[in-house]
Each structure stands twice: as structure tokens, then as C-alpha cells.
Amino acid sequence: MPRLPKIVRNAAFRFALAHTIVFVISVAAVGLSAEALVTRALRLQAQQRVEEEIAELKGEFQQYGRDAFLELIRAQLAKGENRLQFLVVSADGKKLAGESILLRVVEKSSRFAAGEAREVALSRSDAMLVARQPLAEGMTLLVADDMRSIEDVEDVVSSAFYVVLAISALLGLLAGVILSTGLLRRVDRVTHAAEAIIAGDLTRRIEITEAGDEFDHLSSTLNTMLDRINGLMESLHQVSNDIAHDLRTPLARLRQNLEEARTRAETTVQYEAAVDKAIAEADGLLATFSALLRIAQIDAGTRRSAFTRVDLSECLQTVAEAYLPSIEDNGRSLSCSIEPDLLVEGDDQLLTQLFSNLLENAIGHTPSGTAIRLELCQHAAGAGIAAVIADDGPGIPADEAKKVFRRFYRLEKSRSTPGNGLGLSAVAAIVDLHKAKIVLADNRPGLRVKIIFPNKS
Template sequence: MSSARPTSRLARLLRSASFRLTLFYAVLFMASAGALFGAVYWTATAAMQTDMAAVLRSEAYQLAEVHRRSGLGGLADQIARRINFRTRGPIFYLLQAPNRRVVVGNLPGMPPVDGVVDFVPQPDAAVPEADGERAKLTGFGLTLPDGSFLLVAQDAARLTDMQHAIVRAFAWASGLTLLLAIAGGAFLSSSFLRRIDTITRTSRAIMEGDLSARIPAHGTHDEIDQLIASLNAMLGRIQQLMDGLRQVSSDIAHDLRTPLGRLRQHLEDARERATTTEAYDAATDAAIAEADELLETFSALLRIAQVEAGAQRRAFTEVDLSELARSVGEAYQPAAEDSGHTLDIRIEDGVRLTGDRQLLAQMLSNLVENALHHTPAGSTVTLAVGKAGTGIAIEVADNGPGIPEAERAKVFDRFYRLDRSRSTAGSGLGLAMVKAIAGLHGLTIELRDRNPGLGVVVTG
């Protein structure tokens, strides 16, 4: 088991995308280095050959000048001195008379060749050997005016040594590069796999029911951290939706039990006690009323779910919020007067917002209706819309009894109702819808104490 796990880990490492990508770039780099090696090798070799030829040509023409001034004897004496003193390094000379007799030199005779020539001297020449092989010479031949032949040559071992040095340098550099690439690829892949394993463990924890699990970020703000941030935001949204679903299920089970019980009681009364057509009609009407209330509640829940899912965002257009709020306020003026309220409308012109006109109208209607419904007759309800810096501000305020501070955070929950409101009609979903619509439009909503009364402020 202990040997299988490292083998499996190594195989997974070698199969990882990051390791394969590193190897791909390593091979690409090696190919580039090979092309560079060829260019350097060819350029350096050509440069050194040109330099050697230039040195030998200069030496040969200097000696030719000596021949012009001093004749063949003077040239022979000059070559002899240079061979004895070797002031210019390992340079080889050959001076042949017109009849190919060797006059002086440390090279055996050879057929005259003008210009640059590469050759391997005869075994009797005093030329050093390398690895059991006679050295290759590069020479420059020159036929003199009297028919004699002059050859100046140099050992080509320097050129060979330089070529070998270039090959060794590139071989070491390539090997080291490949080794570092493999080691770097293994390190990067291992780090990458550790982060992937963290994401996998978190995913498994979530699949096992722990919706609060989150993926830890490294704080490097790289692509993986950005992906983790997006995944954590998505997980947070999923947890929020699941918590909301559980809460809705619990609220439905708790708050709809009473109307369902009343509906069942009406039906039982109709079956057991109604003896006349009028009694049946009354029981049926009461059951229909209870069923309509249930249907309205479920419709409101469905609308809230649709809004929270963000499906309406695709239909957003620019809305004249001033005109919309003014029309909502005018629509509720008669209801406010009938209930003994005063509806004060304070609308600033030119307030615009990108959103869904129908949903925004429902948000404003719910706020106004909620204020009228939960304040006593004689209260004043104010609907105000204006600009707040670069954004907008909506406020529906009243001078009624307000909401206790301890309960303000709960009034936007589904089915939540204050104790004093439980005797009045309603499902407790109005402010939940307001919160969902505000969230869909990127608006924030808060409750403020107006002393007396309450203000619901929506800003964005």
C-alpha cells in the first residue's frame, strides 16, 4: 500500500495539465536553444576560420615582401629565425624552390597550392598529435615571382577546441534547462494539484450536506484565487437559496396550517351540519374564500421566488421612477382618504432607474399599502422619491406606532407579522416581496425610526 500511493501520486502528477504544459514549453525552449546553438556554432566557426585565414595571409604576404627585398636566401634566413624563436605561436612554414626542393621549413614538401588550404601533414612532419591522430592544419599558400612556393600553416586545434567548447556549453545548458523544467513542472503541478484537491474536498463536503464549507484562498490574487472567489460567492448564494427554501418550507408548514384547517372545518361543517341550500352556499363560499387566500399566498411565494432567481433582469429598461411613483401615489389617494389617512406625495422630477417597471410599481405599492394598513386612522403616510448623489432614494414614512427595534430585522422575512397585526388580513409576504425586488435591482433597504413612526428607505 505504501509504495502504491506514491506511484499513484506520481502518475497523477505526470498526467496533470500543468506538468504537460511545462514539458511542452521545455521542449519548445530546447528546440529554440537548438536553433540558437546551430547559429552560434556556424557563426563562431566561420568567424574563427576567417580570422585564422587573415592571420596566415598577413604572415605570408609579409614574407613575400622579404623575398622581394632579399631574394630566396634572405627569405630562408627569415623563416629559419621565426621557426627558432616562434614569436607568433605554433606556426608552420614551408619554402620550396621552383624545382620543389625544400629550402627551409618544418613541414614536408607538397604540391604548390595558392590560397587557403586544409591538410594533414605527412608523418615525418614535426606536428603534435591529439588523441593518437595527427593534427589538421590550415595553411595559406603563395607562389612567389621566381616560381618558389611559400606556405604558412597553423594548427586547427584551436578551432576544434572552440567547437567542442560550444557543444559542451550547449549540452550542459540544455541538460540543466530540461532538469529545471522537469523540477519546476513537478513543483508547479504539485502546488496546482494541492489547490485542486482543496476544491475537491470542499465540493465533497458540500455534497455531504455541509453547505457552509468554503474553499480557502491563498491570497495571491491569481487566476485560481479569482476562480475560488467566484466559487465561494456561488456557494454562498446557493446556501442562501437553500436556507430560504428551508425557511419557506417551514413557514408554509407553520403559517398555512391555520387557513388549511379552517378550510377543512368549513367543508366538514357543510357535510355534517348544513341542511339547507343556504347553509351549503354559506359553507361553500367560506371554503372558496379560504382557498382563494391560499392561492394568493402561493402566488405571492412564486413571485418572490421568480424575483429572487433574477429571471426578470433580462427585461430591464430605463424607467422614469418619478412618473411611476407619482402614478402609484395618485392610485392610493382614494384608499387613503377612505381609511382616514393622509397620503403626502413628494416626488422630485427626473429620477430614472434601469429596471422592471412592473416590479418597481409593485414595490412602491407594497410599501404604501403596508404603511396605510398598519397605521391607525388619522396618520400621515409620506411617499418621497428623489436623487441621492449619483443614485436614487425612495422613502415611505408614517407617523404611526412604528416597529420595535428588536423586530425590524425580521419584518422582511416571509410570513413574519407583528403580534398586533395578526388579527388583520394579510399573509406577511408584502415586505418580503419588497426586499426581493430591491435586491434584484441592486438597491439596499433599511428601516429608520421617525419618532414617531417608521421610515422605509430604499437607496441605490
Template sequence: MKALVRLFRTTAFKLSLAYLVLFGIGAALVLTRVQINVEDLFDEQTAQTIDADIRGLAEQYSEGGIRQLVEVIERRVRTPGASLYLVTTFSGELVVGNIAELPPDLPDQSELVEARYQRRGEATAHHRAMMRLFQLPGGFRLLVGHDLQDRKLLRGILRRALVASLFWLIAIGTLGGIIVARRILARLDKLSASARRIMSGDLDQRLPLMGADDELDRLAGNLNAMLERIEQLMAGLREVSDNIAHDLKTPLTRLRNRADAALRSASTTEHYRDALNDMIEESDGLIRIFDALLMIARAEAGYCSDFMGEVDAARVAADIAEMYEPVAEEHGARIELAAAEGLTFRGNRELLGQALVNLVDNALKYGANEPGAVVRVAARRAGDGIEIEISDRGPGIATKDRDRVIGRFVRLENARSRPGSGLGLSLAAAVARLHGGALRIEDNEPGLRVVVALPTTCADATRPPSAPVAPLATGFAAGTSPRAR
């Protein structure tokens, strides 16, 4: 009983019931209209039959007068049928006919009307007929009509057809609604069971697809994609937590050891000053790491939508190249700029600059180890979007590591001995996603090419109303950046 009640409460059954009611109303209206049209057609045919009888009797009356008319009517009334005839004197006495008496209040020379009548030989039975009354010379009256019993029978047949049609419509519709509801309910039960397993902690579980490509399959597919994203975020959160625990432990330990060493061995003001400078430098490194994490989190959450505006990508690329030209000279390298004109898009200039700072810093760190090395900064239009490219001639990144390297705190083996936190590429990727674009890591043959692909129009990210928003990427304005790769 509970299962049946649950079935009746499903949306599918309610929709089926609603469609059933609509179809029932539509069928009733159609059959009612059919009945009306059939009755109108029957009445029209009856009127034509009566008119034909009247014309025939008029010819008989013209040829032989009242006597011949009475003889013709006597022959006709002896033949069973629906035709009705009656001839009376002026005083109402019956001359011939199959009707007991004239219907009351039937006017002479009337239009065709519907009236009740009684057949001769029937004491109580009354019928309805279409009839017309004429006044003949000599005071005689002639009534010609047609019984409507056939119309009554036809009306009954149509009404029974209407009731039967509605009955079968309700029966078949209810049965179809139950079948559809059961199928949908079974699929929803499977989806609910999978959802419960997921909520219990089995994040590898996915909602089942039936292969029908209907709305439930599309919904399940979208939810599965959402679960994939959630699983990735959870895995990233676990990895970030582990990386923070490992990568921050070293500088914090170093900071403590230097403070402890200063307390134990420092004997002069100069020794204390040097120890404090070392501690400040370590603290600045920790602050840069947390600033980078904050920027990545805010960029991925879309908290920068209030700072979107028209940005000239070529101008940003030129500023970065100019800012890093002295740094490149220190490495014995040079910055090569190739920026097209008119590369404007809607975005956050400060965040884009911080991302490019990280990429150029990486290129100089890993791709400018030899005198005469070139780091290329290019900005160009690509289809409907804009691409900003930072390329070098260094060792590059293996294909298998290119997806992994954009994760937070991910550092490859050849980068372990160099300063950095492994957040630069992650920040650049987050900035690209914020603008509706993507970060591509490609082979420069030799070296590495990193491309920031951006659309020319960017929908503002939705920011939770309670989240505070502050200007980001202050490192770009100061000319500093988190060390990446």
C-alpha cells in the same frame, strides 16, 4: 508509483514541462547563435593574423628577395605555433615550410579559403586551416595559413556547454515542476477533501484558504461565497417549508370548517350562499399567497428578463400614490408625493409597481393609525442610481429584526393579529435584486423608511431556456397586493 503517475498527470507539472521545453529550445537557440558568432569572430581574427603575416613577408621579399624570404620562413617554422608557411618551386618542389605539400586544387592569388593539409613529418594526420596562395616572381609559390585546431577545440567546448546547460536546465526544471506540482496537488487534495465533506452533507464546511491570495485562494473564496449563498437558500427553503405548513394550515382549516358547517347547519339558499362567499374569500387569500410566492420565485430566478424596458420611476410612484389616496383617506391619513423628473431606468414596470404597492400598503396598515398621519412616497436620483422611498410615522421595526423581516412568511409579534402573509417585503426585496439593486429598511425617527435602490442600467437576468415566462405582478394592475410585515 501511482502517486508519481498522478503527480505527472497534474496540470501544474504539464505546464512546468511545457515551459521547460520552451526554455530548452530558447537556450539551445541562444547557445547555438553564440557558437556561430564566436566561430565567426575566430575566423575574422584568423584572417587578420594571416593578413599581418602576408604584409610582413611581403616587406621581407621586397628587401631581400626570395633568399631573405626563405630565411625568415625557416626561422618561423622552427617556432611551434598555429601559423603555416610553405615555399615551393614552380614544379612543386619544397623549398621551405612546415607543410608537407600544397593542398590540391588551391588556386593562385586566391581569396582566403579553408582547406585540408598535412604537416611535415606526419604520415596520416590531416588538419584544416585557413590559407592563401601567392605566385612569386621566378615561378616560386608562397602559401600562408593558420591552423583551425583552436576553432575545433572551441567548438567542442561550446557544444559541451550547450549539452551541460540543457542537462541542468532539464534537471532543475523537472525538479521544480515536481515541487510545484506537489504543492498544488497538496492544496487541491485539501480542497477536494473539503468538497467531499460538503457533498456528504456537512454544509457548514468551507474550503480552506492558504492566505497567499493567489488564483486558488480566489477560487476557494468565490466557492465559499457560493456555499454561503447555498446555505442561506437551503435555510430559507427549510424556513419557507415550515412557514407554509404553519401559515397555510389555518386558512385551509378555516375553509374546511366553513364547508363542514354549511353542510351541517345551512338550511336555506341564503345560508349556502353566505357559506360559499366565505369560502371564496378564503380561497382568494390562498391564491394571493401562492401568487406572491410565484412572483418572488420568478423574480429571484430572473424569469422577467423578457419584460425589461424603459421605466419612469417617478411616474410609477405617482400612480401608486394616486391609487392609494382613497385608501389613505379611509384610514384618516394622506399620501404625500415627492417625485423628481427624469428618473428613467431599464426594468420591469409591473414588478416595480407590485413592490411599491406592498410597501405603501404596509405603511398605511402600520403607520397610519392616527388621524392626520402621513405616508410619504418619494422618488429621487441618488448618485448613479435611483431611490424610491416609502416612509411612515408608525412604530417601525427594531434594528435586530430588519434583516430577518424580509424573509418569506416572517411576521413580527405586533403583526400577528393583523391580516397578511408576511410576503410583501420579501417580494419587494426580490424585485430590487432582480434589477441589480437592494432594499434598505431604515429608521424614520419615528417610524419606518423603506428604500428601493435601483441602478439606472440593469443587466437582463439570464433565464433558463426551458422555463416558461408569463407576465407577473398582476396584482398591480388589479390594485391588490399581498399583505406584508
């Protein structure tokens, strides 16, 4: 199949052509309707004029009688001021007064109702509007109007219509080209930005004008999507690096324990001890990968489809009761201020994990004697629900507040404590899944973690 010419394959040309076709069809429909209305109005006007004239002449015949009426018809024709044509014929069809041309339509008009104007064709191109009226003594009066004047008007209107149609086609094509070029220019900006991103420039974004139209809305949405993709790519790069660095040590320890079991264990007890260490290291690695998989699943948003109405008050109360013995056994205290019946759209299991991770973080990174407090209340006059987990421990330095949500990131003072640095990463993923907002602040002293849930996620 031969390829179409380049100009035909151009989207701007096709859009302009489609615009022109629609525009011309619309103009044609309006023009034809106007022509039909004008023609109909002229025909009705001519018909009314003929019928009024024949009614008036009938009255004059009845008033003045036969001879005076014939003289009146002859006088009308002699003046030549009336565009109408008249004919009076006797009972035997002979002309008594009037236009001889009308003798051609006497027989055709015999079927017309008295006083009713009807169109009679004289030839393929000529027609007359004729009305007949029987008179006394078998005479018949004919009044006719030549249709050529109406046909002339129709011709003028038709000619004007074709001129307007041609001009409309040109203007429509020109307008289509201008409009399509402007629209496609903006599409090209999106295409060029996409091509630059494909080429590796992940910082490239689509230009947004000040028009505030659908293209700006689309560009803004695409830019937000690109920011999200760029963030995920950076997160993936960071996770790859973190896995390479942070899992290297436990893997090295695992290999060392296995090496010891193979070369240094001389008794069954030593062998079992070395294997137990290796199993513990392997369990730690498995736990780390399980945590990574959970975070990946949360980031994918697949669990959003299972969201239900969750009683956040009951969820937080359950977590507090579960961790209270552990908190008190380690010499810490827990106080709660939880408003009842605060509901959000979410995943009950993930929300439980969220608050569990935050409490475990507070327990694991604060000394004995630390006071931990849980709060849940309506936030900012009904603008959301605020959950707060606060402690009076050592807190987090301000310059590291944003880093703690990165995978495997651990503060220097926490590297000696158990953990894999994924607890707060899971918290951030769950918060993002629920379209909530998390804020770390100084509790003076200690750390204050505030999560603001929308009323409807």
C-alpha cells in the same frame, strides 16, 4: 488498456514533469544558441586572422622580393611561434618553402578567391581554414589554420552544455515537484471543504491565507457562493415550514366550508353562501402560491437579462398617482419629493411592484390620519439613488425589523388584517435582484424604509 502507475496518475507528478520538459527545452534552446554563437565567433576570428596574415605576407613579398620572402617563411617556421601554417609553391606545384602537409590542399584551394579564407576538409574529422594568394613568377602562397583548436572548444562547450542540461532537468523536476505540491495542497483544501459540505456540514468554508493571490480570490468567491447556497437552503427550509403552518389554516377553513355545503346547507342560498366562502378561500390560496412563484422567479435572477434603463423618478411618480385616491379615501395623506430624471438599470414592472408593495404595506398597517411620504433623491454625493417611503404610524419593533422580510412572517398585531405575509418578501427579492440595499429605520414615530440603488445595477 492497462492503468498507468499511481505516481504517473498523480497530478503533482504530471505538473512537475510538464514543468521539467518546458524548462529543459528552454535551457536546451539557450544552450544550443550560445554554442552556435560561440562557434561562429571563433570561426570568424580564425578566418579574419588567416586573411590578415596572407595580406601582410603579400605585402612583404612585394617589398623584399622572392628570395628574402622565402627566407622569411623558413624563419617563421623555424621559430614555431606562429600557430598558422604556411606554404609557397612554384608554378609547377613544387614546394619552395613551408609545411608539406599543405600540399594536400593546393589543388582544392585553387578555386578560392585570392585572399579569402575557406574551410577545406582533409578527412571526416580533420579540416583546415585555408587562404591562397597568387605571387609573381607563378608562385602561390597558402596560409592555413588548423580547425582542431576550434573543434576542441566546441567539444568543451558541448560537454558543458550536456552537463548543464542534466542539472537543469534535475533542478526543473525538483522545482516542479515543490511548486506543484504547494499548489495542489491548496487545491486539496478546497476539495476537503467540498467533501465536508457534501457530507452535510453546510457551515464548512474554504480556508483563506494572507497571500491575497488567485487562490484566495477563488476561495473567497466560493465561500460567498456557499453562503448564498446556505442562505437559500435556510430560506427553503423556512418556506417549507411556513407553508406547512400558514397554509394549514386556510386549507382547514376551505375544507370546513365545503363540509358545511355538503352537510348543513338546506337551501340554495345557504349552499351558494358556503360555496362562495370556499371559492374565496381557494382564491386566497391561489394568490399565495402565485406570490410564491413570483418571488421564486425573482430570486432565480432570470429577469436580469431583460434589464433596461429605467426612469425611477417617473416610476415612483406613477405609483404615487395611482395610490393617491386610495390613500386619501382611507383618511391618510401622501406627500412627495421626487427629483426628476434619476435613472437606474432594472426591470420597470418589478420596480413598480416594489413601490406598490411598500405603499400597500403602509396603507394596510397604519391607522386613519397617518401621513405617508415618498422621497427620491441622489444619495451620498452621487454614490447612488435613495428612495424613501416613510409614515408616522405605529412602526415596527427593532427586534423584528429583520424578520419582516421572511416569507409568511407577520407581526402579531397584523394577523387580523388581510394578507399572506409575502409582500415584504417580494420587496426584499426585488431589491436583491437590482443589487440595491434596503434599510428599515425608526421614523420617530413610524417606519422609514430606505432603498439605495446603485447608479448602475
